[in-house]
Amino acid sequence: MLVLLPPSEGKASSGRGAPLKLESLSLPELTGAREAVLAELVELCAGDEGKAREVLxxxxxxxxxxxxxxxLRTAGVRPAGEIYTGVLYDALDLASLDPAAKRRATRSLLVFSGLWGAVRVTDRIPSYRCSMGVRLPALGALGAHWRAPMADAMAEAAGGGLVLDLRSSAYAAAWKPKGETAGRTATVRVLHAPTRKVVSHFNKATKGRIVRSLLSSGAAPKGPAELVEALRDLGYEVEAQAPARSGTAWALDVLVDEIH
Incomplete structure (x- = not known):
């Protein structure tokens, strides 16, 4: 199972000690594209602050x-799972997982990023600010910048199993599963059961709890249908819509009675 997550807008402070080593990050196919974004971002922010704030x-x-x-090139680094904070990551609470669940998180979680493309939670990165919606003056829209390199990297990362896509639309722009991969991909909406309305802030918290439940239970669904059963076994109310045609993802609605 591969779980695709958005990053958090707010981030913890950078670590201490050794600085970033781009070549050490997961998905090494992205190194060139990462260097291009990193170089322009650092140059932009070292220049006109007003322009940098406008762009970002x-x-x-x-x-x-x-x-x-x-x-960014000299700041200390820490695991991405510690850098990303906010509602989803608070609910996921990686630090409190038991050792087996932490190992599953290392294998299963992939966090998309405007700066890095995508990283594992154990990849060591500095704190930064650069969303996928940014359009850099030279590189242009980051979603478009990442599409070609991500297509190559994700072909291997997605493997042959379930892809649980919990990204927001801005980060989904960097890679869209196609063909056979799309058929084993599931997206999730969180709905308030009494009204059937999409929840916003609490959508992130519920998604964090879903990922934590899957990691903690050791559930290993092979595909979207098995994921639906696993989530129901874990106590979630799930409505599933299988794709009407090949090459499209499953759409799952998780229903919550209380918005908290």
């Missing part, structure tokens, strides 16, 4: 994020 979509109050990006 940052308010005056977040000017410190621009300064942080200038130090």
């Amino acid at each position: 979509g940052l308010s005056e109050g977040l000017r410190g994020e621009v300064a942080k990006n200038t130090e």
Whole structure:
């Protein structure tokens, strides 16, 4: 099972000690594309701060994020699973998983990123600010920048098993499963059961809890249909829509009574 996650907008501070080593990150096919984004991002943020904030979509109050990006090559690093914070990652709570579940997380979780393309939770990275929706002056839209290199990298990363796609639309732009891979991919919406309305903030928390439940239980669904059964066994109310045609993903709705 491969679980695709969005990053968090807010991030923990960088680590101490040794700086980033791009060549050490997972999915080495992405190294060239990572270097291109990293180089332009550092140069942009080391120049005109106002322009950098405009490009990155940052308010005056977040000017410190621009300064942080200038130090990406020299800042200390820490595991991506510690860098990413926020609602989904708080609910997932990687640090409190038992050893077996942590090993499953290392194998199964892939976090998409505007700067790195995608990383494993054990990949050591500095704190940064660069969403997938950014359009850099030279490289252009990052979603488009990542499509070709991600297509090559994901062919191997997706393997032959289930792909659970929990990314937001901005990050889904970097890679879209096609053909046979799409047929074993499932996306998830979280709906408020009484109203059948999509929840927003609590969507992330529920998705974090779903991933934690799967990792903690040791469930190993081979495909979307088995995923539906596994989630129901774990106590989730799930409605599934199998694809009407080949080459498209399954759509799962997880229903919650309380929005918390």
